[in-house]
Amino acid sequence: MAAPPDDGLELHRCLLEGSKTASAELAAAFLEPLIERLQRNNPTIPEDLIATAAGDALIALFRNPSSYKADRNKGLFSYLIMSAQGDLLNLLNREKDYRKKHPPLNLVELPDDGGNSFAETDTGLSRLEVEEELRLAEPLLRAVREGLDEKECECLVLKLHGERRTEVFAAAMGIEHLPPSEQKEQVKKLKDKLEARIRRERSRHVEPS
Amino acid sequence: MSSHLERLAKRVEDDPFFLGCILKQYARSEDLDDAATAKSLGCTLETLTMLRLCRAPDASQLAADVDEIASKFEVDRTALLLAIRRGQVVLKLQESKAGTPGTLLAARDRKPDDGGES
Numbered sequence: 001m002a003a004p005p006d007d008g009l010e011l012h013r014c015l016l017e018g019s020k021t022a023s024a025e026l027a028a029a030f031l032e033p034l035i036e037r038l039q040r041n042n043p044t045i046p047e048d049l050i051a052t053a054a055g056d057a058l059i060a061l062f063r064n065p066s067s068y069k070a071d072r073n074k075g076l077f078s079y080l081i082m083s084a085q086g087d088l089l090n091l092l093n094r095e096k097d098y099r100k101k102h103p104p105l106n107l108v109e110l111p112d113d114g115g116n117s118f119a120e121t122d123t124g125l126s127r128l129e130v131e132e133e134l135r136l137a138e139p140l141l142r143a144v145r146e147g148l149d150e151k152e153c154e155c156l157v158l159k160l161h162g163e164r165r166t167e168v169f170a171a172a173m174g175i176e177h178l179p180p181s182e183q184k185e186q187v188k189k190l191k192d193k194l195e196a197r198i199r200r201e202r203s204r205h206v207e208p209s
Numbered sequence: 210m211s212s213h214l215e216r217l218a219k220r221v222e223d224d225p226f227f228l229g230c231i232l233k234q235y236a237r238s239e240d241l242d243d244a245a246t247a248k249s250l251g252c253t254l255e256t257l258t259m260l261r262l263c264r265a266p267d268a269s270q271l272a273a274d275v276d277e278i279a280s281k282f283e284v285d286r287t288a289l290l291l292a293i294r295r296g297q298v299v300l301k302l303q304e305s306k307a308g309t310p311g312t313l314l315a316a317r318d319r320k321p322d323d324g325g326e327s
Binding site for chain 1: 211213214216217218220221224226227228259260261262263264265266274277278281282
């Protein structure tokens with residue numbers, strides 16, 4: 001099912017008014033697009049974790065529909081993306097904690113190759129990848145708190161995942177209608193702003209390895 | 210219907226906030242699998258997934274909530290109402306069992322020396 005044309009605002013209003021069916025309709029409308037977007041933003045994270053985070057974000061909204069303020073300048077879908085991204089970070093943190101407390105047997109026992117391998121988790125995600133995702137996600141969330149708007153946040157996620165194409169950023173910024181030269185200029189401006197923010201965040205919060 | 214949506218619907222079956230939890234108890238009490246549950250409600254498996262993702266009806270306005278759900282998803286209103294009532298009763302029984310450990314011990318025999326009749 002495609003996302004509703006009004007970005008789910010009518011369903012959200014029904015949810016606020018206590019409708020019993022709005023949760024099912026919102027889930028049907030938003031779960032798949034949400035999973036697709038999270039996969040695009042987090043290409044190295046296993047699909048089951050992505051789907052769990054997307055479900056967590058929807059369930060949280062169903063339980064507390066007033067957590068989304070329709071009158072603020074952010075669409076419901078964008079709100080759900082940010083919420084799910086936070087849930088994903090929590091899941092990865094839990095995964096990291098679990099792996100610390102319960103190292104896989106093949107990390108404890110002597111491996112056949114003399115210890116040069118790096119085991120994968122049950123989900124196929126290596127611990128290095130998990131830690132990398134955490135490292136990348138932290139500045140994103142901090143930046144959100146510090147007041148980036150939703151489009152800038154989306155571009156930040158793209159940038160943190162190595163996206164470089166101007167047209168992808170332009171689409172996220174909603175400026176595809178502008179002439180290419182102007183798109184390029186605006187994208188560059190935003191990239192510069194984000195790079196400065198990332199540098200600042202990393203220098204403040206990421207310990208040198 | 211997406212498998213993700215089905216998985217989410219299955220996931221909320223243990224959460225009393227959702228209708229899925231009540232329907233799960235109903236199905237268990239009747240020993241019904243998904244197909245049989247859908248058949249008993251007069252709906253498809255896809256609709257059953259949607260029903261599971263609905264919020265659980267409020268006891269204070271059960272009839273109105275069932276009306277809303279039944280008309281939205283075109284399921285048999287009477288069958289849905291009966292299933293919900295059955296599921297709620299089973300859920301309540303489970304909650305009361307879990308909340309009062311030792312209830313079943315009330316009927317045990319007295320000890321021979323406590324003054325009771327043997």
